[in-house]
Amino acid sequence: MAVFRGTFLGLVVLTLVVSATLPAAHLEGPNFGSSEPHGLFPQFYQSSCPPVDNIVISVLQQAIEKDPRVAASLIRLHFHDCFAQGCDASVLLDNSTTIRSEKGAKTNVNSLRGFEVIDEIKAKLEEACPLTVSCADIVALAARGSTVLSGGPDWVLPLGRRDSKTASVEISERNIPAPKPDLSALTAAFERQGLEETDLVALSGGHTIGFAKCLFVRQTRKSVCPRRDSDNTPAPLDFVSPTRFDNSYFKLILGGHGLLPSDQVLLTGNGRQAAELVKTYAANESLFFQQFAKSMVKMGNINPLTGLKGQVRKNCRRVN
Structure with missing residues (x-):
């Protein structure tokens, strides 16, 4: 084979x-x-x-x-x-x-x-x-x-x-965490879904790609969010490689360059495990990838409807 x-x-x-x-x-x-x-x-x-x-x-x-x-x-x-x-x-x-x-x-x-x-x-x-x-x-x-x-x-x-x-x-x-909670609030939001702090840190690594509006990140991305009228301008969550899924997100956090407060708090919050995981994933992309995959499967198992429950919609925007 x-x-x-x-x-x-x-x-x-x-x-x-x-x-x-x-x-x-x-x-x-x-x-x-x-x-x-x-x-x-x-x-x-x-x-x-x-x-x-x-x-x-x-x-x-x-x-x-x-x-x-x-x-x-x-x-x-x-x-x-x-x-x-x-x-x-x-x-x-x-x-x-x-x-x-x-x-x-x-x-x-x-x-x-x-x-x-x-x-x-x-x-x-x-x-x-x-x-x-x-x-x-x-x-x-x-x-x-x-x-x-x-x-x-x-x-x-x-x-x-x-x-x-x-x-x-x-x-x-x-249930969906706000971008500005402290680490204990983030951890509690994940625990309510049956997820652990390990899952929180790994899934937060998904911010290695994507953007956020300047309205929320002006203090951390002043170079691309210089004025009040740039509220809707998208700023990269990971300015090193914003469209490539890698571990640079964690490296940026170590350097104090996390885009959202909920990113940087993984290192500066009161969770020793979270801070250690940030350091580990910054040093070892393979370990981050492995845990991200495991945590995505775990998250995808949150209260699904199966068997005869729910339906298979013909149009995803409305019920049959």
Whole structure:
């Protein structure tokens, strides 16, 4: 059997080859079969929608080539979705007579992007496999693909989430951390989701790509945010390599150049473990990549809808 290393499609092919050659009894374990939390497993669409991975990655390649910032936006979209009601695509729902969209939450408004990319992926998947691939899984797949295409780690992704019929602005505002909390508040917000301080530091490393508005970061990015009328100007979270997923985010924090207060507090806060992890990841990119992948899988397992719960939306912006 050929050895596949590091590439998104390599893992897809390897997963399919193993699934086809091993008996069902051997498909259990950390990456396969029924032992996955909540009944999620990587081969969920193996029979019902074989081209799912190729369709997702092809749309992402075009979208990121056109606008490299969208990669970070799609990773953040997954985070904001999971931290509200769980990983159920509630964040994608628009306002309607029965839905008050989470897009209007204080923690989301004028911040989240990438919805059109999700729409495009969904449209292509509906052509290939009608009413099969959930919007919640598309968000998770887009986050992974965006990480890989930006030079970051890959991971075997459990699938099988279903889509929520509801949304909650209140839960979004309560659960999604603000950009200016202290470390104890950040840690508490993650612990409420079943995540640990290790996950907090690793997932914060996602800020190695992307931008924030000058309104929030003027004090730390004065060179690109010189005037009050530049509030909406985007400033890079990582000014060394803003579109490449690497460990320079942690190196910048060590130098006192974290963009958001919630970035720098990982080093200066009252958490010895967080500070040590920042130093470790700054020195060892491979360890950061490994933990980021593990933490993304863990985050993607926050309260998913499975089985007969929820639905598979035909349009990610509204319930069926």
